Amino acid sequence: MKQVTTKPVVAVGRYTSPDRMVSLVKNGVLDMIGAARPSIADPFLPKKIEEGRIEDLRECIGCNICVGWDHMLSPMRCTQNPTKGEEWRKGWHPERIPGKASDDRVLVIGAGPAGLEAARAAGQRGYNVTLAEAAEELGGRVARESLLPGLSAWSRVRDYRVHQIRQMVNVEVYPASRLTAGQALEFGADHIAVATGAHWRNDGFGRAHQFPIPGVDKAGVFTPDNVMSGVAPEGPVLVYDDDHYYMGGVIAEKLRGDGLEVTLVTPDPVVSSWTTLTLEQHRIQARLIELGVGIEVNARLAAFGEGVATLECVFTGRPREVAARSIVMVTSRLPDDELYRELAGDPERLSDAGIASLHRIGDCHGPATIAAAVYEGHRFARELGTEPEDIPFRRELTELAAEFALP
Template sequence: PHCNGMGYRDASALAAMRGMKAEGGWAVVCTEMVEIHHGADVSPYVELRIWNDQDIPMLARIADRIHAHDSLAGIELCHSGYTAVNLWSREVPIAASAMPAASYYHDPVQARGMDKEDIRNLRRAHRAAALRARAAGYDLVYVYAGHGLGIFQHFLSRATNFRSDEYGGSLENRARLLREVIEDTKDAVGDRCAVPVRIAMNEFQGAAGLEPAEVEDAIALMAELPDLWDLSLSSWSKDSQTSRFAEEGFQEPHIKGVKKLTSKPVVGVGRYTSPDTMVRVIRQGIMDMIGAARPSIADPFLPKKIEDGRLDDIRECIGCNICVTHDFTMTPLRCTQNPSMGEEWRRGWHPEIIRTRSTDAHVLVIGAGPAGLEAGRALGQRGYQVTIADAASEAGGRVARECRLPGLAAWGRVRDWRLLQIGKMANVALYLESEMSAAAIAELGADHVLVAAGAAWRRDGTGRHHVRPIVMAPGADVLTPDDLMAGKRPASRDVVIFDDDHYYMGGVLAELLRKEDYTVTLVTPAALASAFTKASLEQAVIQKRLLDVGVRIEANQAVDAIARDHVLLACVFTGTTRALACGSVVLVTARNPLDELYHALAGDGFAVSRAGDCYGPGTIAAAVHSGRRFAEEFGDPPRDHLDLPFRREVIALDQS
């Protein structure tokens, strides 16, 4: 199961996405968390709901799309307790014990402690949701106690359960509600559906919360009660760690003791992308089945490729968590590796299939970065004659440079998979160390030119905070991320990094320079280092890493001026300035598209387009998507700018 930013708002898109995974051979395809009651409302996040019978048709559509490919459909019923703030329903949140509600925005809301009637009503609501799930056609009906987001975990954990009645105190008492709801659910669905339990094995709070030994004791109390144990970590940021901080299979130490406690199947996760690793954990008896959210996003056809022996064709997850960010931004799911993710219904894209060419055109792609490689690969798959040229000595563009930074090695998979696919195509040629001028392009005689030359980091400090260049003294040592990635280093050992980008780059470069024994101060106008990474579940880990390696962080500050021996900091709230001594400055602010060639060709009358960072600097995922979109739409009649390039669902108005 995984959230996706679509939920009840984009039902057809969500159904198509789940159906694509079933087509790809996954044995069980599950929904994300599904709110069982209007008092379990996690708005503004867009998840699924099973509040009443009105929700059954939407959920049935998802199950039907899964069943169409002979996979089992699972539904993750959820009441989020004190983490459901009920902003839409305006109900008072409930919790095992009274406490402030936990929300992304720190909403000024408190959850009330549940009394016995509340517990009875919760059981009734879960039973009603289970019956609706069965009516919608689901084969597995989950009881959810994971990620710090399920109320049954809140009852189980002494970190959130301070009760003194039969539902608090001892482990047996704290596990009572979970046991009762499992029994209720099994009674409701009968032998028509399996009832798995998704449970958090570790809350990482020491003895104050759940630890593997105590969770194992809880599992032992009801070992044979559910039909399957689905193991995870808590919170979500611990469960879905990025490749920057965790290797494949990182959860194994926390879950390896469960198999010996039960005869029921055990499922585990850990961003498994290697078939060899998957086989190992099964053979070692750590788990019976592999759970895969992010790997199935990157390659919905991973199981079929294993079955067919096409292991080299697996599009491996890079562990960047761009998929997660779009649940937090409440927008449709996307993936760096798989640009069709979230576009199955909206644009009709398929991760493995693309329509054949409509003309005999020869396309020249200038730039072998993520956009250029994806465009060339997809055009080649369509059957076009494609030439890819890049001035660099290696393919990959920004990916080739960034994957050498601390923790980002797995990001190189974006390049590697595309090069492997292109290498199999006789109709696609790749030329490196080939800088293309307008004259050379004319001589080649391609029918269409796609410029995907990337972007360069700005040297003047212009970005979000400064709309005009920063004042710099003559002779000041000022560098950009491009300089550092090219091997250049600061002239001074005392470095300030001005991070007005707020994603990963500033923090990664700070870590790089500290490892090389530079003294580093990270200055950011935001309140936190790498602030956007809250959405990728990394921010707290990044800030801890920076502090642990000795990076000084100056938050809520901007670099207003750069001298040879200091920078002038200004508070973003008061404007108060002060000098901070340093000898070198790295500016991580904004990027300029390298689009000069595009404009020159367009001015000379060439049939030319642009893609990726050359068109609009953004994420690697955006660049890959841009390349795929060009390839998908190439040869089509021009679309009017006012026409939508995708489908969307519009709410049907109530007639009352």
């Protein structure tokens, strides 16, 4: 464009690195940097760059949840910025947060996306916070998923929050510290948030099967959790995707990259169908085809054993067989909520221990998107010491918008 016009040129491209922005302008490629998604993830991006606060940038991870919610005609959400879409309805400022309401102590159990955000935001409010994580590494699901093909940017969800927490003298972090209910009660906290995550089911329960699939030999059945923890299924592998977001396609790509013969089976007409909303579906299916992943659409898993998986057409029920020594079930997840249930199951013990409130947040509450987990962690911290209102979504026009509205 610079070669055919003397006008200033601006472009977008998820520019989040200030070094890259400066080099594009200095080298004459662009005159201005456009930042759409980076400004959703961090509306104060230019200001932070101006002030040299590069390490405070909340970098967009490119997940397109913002686009997806827009396509669903729902209030926009952002994985990195939980205040997105709540600036007007709830008055949530992306950088500022009201100070603490008391000197209460907060214990957050689990340092995945929800727990990290809860600890960060409660710490920003000035509460004394302890964050305990069972694993040696912080980050929960984003730490594990960011090692899968194409998901390295997921680690930014952890990195931004860990960096912020490290600046706070009032937030203590204990990795490799799995707490029992008794230890949590003895901790001396006034408020407990349990953010212990979720795990993938291995019984096939998902959208097409509202019950565990009978006739599946569990010996060769794996889950994304197994694959992420380094377990290598024997090929040929069938990836059964009844979840329809990114995980099925990503697991198929990883296993194919490991040199296995892979077939992705889905009851939907295309692979990773939900990613149509995030504008990724076409690219995902094209990539799997290029990599040589076999694709079986409109098919339910009916049975598995002795090197063969039986599929049935979702329209006719007609069966067909596919060679498979292993299956990776990408169907649905269950909350890891045993600790929460044990604590919540004995209100008297909670009250004797002086616990004023107990919450479960993130995937431990309801397995969902990373954006939903970050949102719930943030909401927990925002509402600490307040009487949260059930605020309806506001649809009325502001005075200014009304002035320009069409009749």
